[in-house]
Amino acid sequence: MRVALLAILVSVGLRRHGSRASSMSEGKEKSFDAMEEALEAAGNAHFLDEDLPTGMDYLFFVPDHKFLICMPPKNGHTAMGTFCKCAERHRCSAQFSHATVPIFAEILQDPGWRKVYVIRDPAERFLSVFLSKCAGHDGEKGLRVCRSQYRTSEITFNDAIDQLVKHGIRNPHWKQQHKYCGDLAKIHEQFDVEIFYDGSTYAADLAKELRLAGAMGADDIHLKECFNMTYEAHYNIKDAHIAHSEKLVLEYYESQAQVQKVHDFYIDDYEIFNIPWPPEWFHSLPP
Numbered sequence: 001m002r003v004a005l006l007a008i009l010v011s012v013g014l015r016r017h018g019s020r021a022s023s024m025s026e027g028k029e030k031s032f033d034a035m036e037e038a039l040e041a042a043g044n045a046h047f048l049d050e051d052l053p054t055g056m057d058y059l060f061f062v063p064d065h066k067f068l069i070c071m072p073p074k075n076g077h078t079a080m081g082t083f084c085k086c087a088e089r090h091r092c093s094a095q096f097s098h099a100t101v102p103i104f105a106e107i108l109q110d111p112g113w114r115k116v117y118v119i120r121d122p123a124e125r126f127l128s129v130f131l132s133k134c135a136g137h138d139g140e141k142g143l144r145v146c147r148s149q150y151r152t153s154e155i156t157f158n159d160a161i162d163q164l165v166k167h168g169i170r171n172p173h174w175k176q177q178h179k180y181c182g183d184l185a186k187i188h189e190q191f192d193v194e195i196f197y198d199g200s201t202y203a204a205d206l207a208k209e210l211r212l213a214g215a216m217g218a219d220d221i222h223l224k225e226c227f228n229m230t231y232e233a234h235y236n237i238k239d240a241h242i243a244h245s246e247k248l249v250l251e252y253y254e255s256q257a258q259v260q261k262v263h264d265f266y267i268d269d270y271e272i273f274n275i276p277w278p279p280e281w282f283h284s285l286p287p
Contacts, residue, residue: 059104062213062215065114065214066112067113072181074120074125074132075120076118079230086226087223108191109190114212117184117193122275126164126266127253133149158258161261165261188273250281250285256285256286
C-alpha cells in the first residue's frame with residue numbers, strides 16, 4: 001500500500017511541480033509545503049515524513065553537482081554512506097530524500113540533474129546478503145538482520161534459498177531491487193544511467209559518473225579524497241569487502257537448479273532491468 005501511495009505522490013509531484021525550477025537552497029520549509037499539497041491531492045494529508053516507505057532511504061544526493069544515485073542494499077549502499085559521511089552532510093546526503101517526494105519528482109524530470117541507479121545480478125546479490133547477514137561477516141548486527149528474515153541466524157545457504165521461496169520477504173535487504181527508490185519499476189526510465197554492479201569495476205564506474213556530473217574536479221579536493229579513501233577500503237584491498245560475492249558464487253551455489261530458484265523468485269528484477277540470464281558462471285555448475 002505504501003509503495004502504491006509513493007507512486008501516486010511521485011506522479012502527483014510530476015504533474016503539479018514539473019514546470020517549477022527545483023532548488024536545494026529553498027530549504028525544508030518549501031519541501032514540506034510541497035509535500036502537503038501532494039498529500040492533499042493524494043487524499044492523505046496526514047501522511048508524515050517518518051511514514052515514507054523505506055525504499056526512499058536508498059537515494060543519495062550530491063546537491064552541489066546535481067547528482068542523484070539510487071543504491072539498493074548490497075549494491076554499493078554501505079560504501080556510499082561512508083563516502084557521504086566523509087564528504088559532510090551538506091555535500092552528500094541521503095537526508096534530503098526524507099519528506100520531499102514532490103522535490104524528488106521534480107529532480108526526476110530535471111535534465112540538469114544527473115540521475116543514476118545501481119543494479120546487481122539478483123543471484124549474486126542474494127549470496128552477498130547471505131554472507132553479510134547470515135554468515136557472520138557483519139557481526140551481531142548482521143545476524144539480527146538474518147533473524148528478522150529467517151527467524152534464526154543458524155541457517156545454511158541452501159535452506160536460506162528454500163525459506164525465501166516458501167515464506168517470502170520479511171526484511172528489506174531481501175527485497176526486489178525494482179521496489180526501491182520510489183518504485184524503480186515505474187520510474188527507472190527517468191534516470192540517465194544504469195550501473196550494473198561488478199565489484200571489480202564498480203569504483204571506477206561510480207567515479208566516472210561523479211566526474212560527468214562535475215564532481216571531484218580540481219576545486220573538489222575534499223570530495224575526491226573522501227572517494228579515494230572510501231573505495232580503497234571497500235574495493236581495492238584484498239578481502240576487505242568479502243561480500244564481493246561474484247567471486248564466491250561457485251563456492252556456494254551447488255547446482256543450476258538452485259540458482260534457478262533464486263532467478264524465479266526475483267524474475268521481475270531480471271525482466272524489468274534486462275539483466276542477462278543465465279550468467280556466465282551458471283554453466284560451470286552441475287544441473
